[in-house]
Amino acid sequence: MTQLVWNGLFVGSFYALVALGYSMVYGIIKLLNFAHGDLYMLGAFSGFAVLSALGGVSAAMTLPVLMAVLLLTMVSTGLAGVVLERVAYRPLRGAPRLSLLITAVGASFAIEYGMRAATGPDPRVYPVRLSGTSIEVFGARLTLQQLALIGVALVLMVGLNLLVTRTREGRAMRAIALDPRTSALMGIDVNAVISRTFFLGSALAGAAGVMAGAYYGKIDFLMGFLIGLKAFTAAVIGGIGNIPGTMLGGLVLGLLESFGTYWLGGEWRDVFAFGVLILFLTVRPTGLLGERVTERV
């Protein structure tokens, strides 16, 4: 039982990381960025490239090296997100939402098959594994690295939430989400803030990509497709555009999958996850924490 909870929290914490970028981008420009899962894939490959260049990692050094790789990957994936926004989405600012959505699907294919063209279709074995000695925590077995990665994910999520709720930059993001034109009148450079939002969201997806590579041990150019949909599900469960809601949604989805797999068998995992998505879209489309606003006109 406790094992199921831990597994769920672990997988859920990187669902949450990916979902946050989804949610932030949706919040600020109302775009469902279908290419977001592919940024996660880019992150996994960028981490792979760095780790391979280092030429294997000694077991004792795994954690510090992994952290350094994580940081590098976050920067490179973040920049990839900025380029994506600049090239694919900004020229369509003000265009109908459907055009933007179709562009996002196109961008997703472009990144996936661009990666396939660059590295070939075969899956890669991640040069680092989260094995190591496992320890007992509340009757469940997990490794120190796993614990560390959950910790990193938590730190990133809490940090993001503080940034959005407490800082001038976060206030600008929230203002643009509500009304970009008026935000510009406050002196906010709207394009620059949107760029930085893509950077942050993509960096979190990149971090999750490295974590997933190290956890599952295998990466391929289509790995972002499913996680993109899962992140969307997590965001909907929690309340899309709502940061704490999205984190919660990721964790809830991870737990649901973990228990669903246990009860129904592994082959039902995705059916279970997307069944929950449909349930939420029907019954509570605003998500767990998405609230309706009372407004006087």
Add this chain to the structure above:
Amino acid sequence: MLEISGLDVHYDGVHALRGLSLTVGQGEIVALLGNNGAGKTTTMSATSGLVRPSGGKVLFEGEDITGLAAHKITSRGLVHCPEGRRIFSTLSVHDNLLLGGYLVRDQAEIKRRIDHVYGLLPRLAERRAQQGGTLSGGEQQMLAIGRAMVTGPRLLLLDEPSMGLAPLVVAQVMELIADINASGTAVLLVEQNASAALKIAHRGYVLENGVGTLSGTGEELRSDPRVVEAYLGGS
């Protein structure tokens, strides 16, 4: 302080402004009057950078700001308080004011300005933690003006601040505008409520179909039979 000359604006095929010229001097309140669709809001938007003019020039404090991005124009001290108040509805009153101070890097200065606004408008101070969208129309208008004050304008563009407000509240808003002006800020005031605007304006322009048709001091316009006929409801 502000010199607009020969301003042209086209919106997909519609020629909204046709060579409009106007000036606002240091310390003045200038009213811009006209009916719906005359081009008043377009004039404001083209001045503050929300809309790119297709011709003409906008000079602010002697420098050409025509077609600059809106956030750059704001940073020069020309602040546009838009039509419909445009409060950030799910953010708190205080956050709205802090956004007004987005460009001010000195925390103590932001605090000083916000305290000044709270001093002038105690209702806002009482509701500082409340979501902006839950305020009454008049309070939202006060918040919109307060937010613009925190930005620290040398020229304030106010678009229809009296819209949808009860007469008593209109009077309070006009009084606030006169107070802001008395402390040295020039104001360009767009209004449909011509009588309220001309009471506090030093000068005014009348706009029809994208061109200026009349101009004069507040006194002259108030007694001009054409203005009385068209905008002050006759008699």
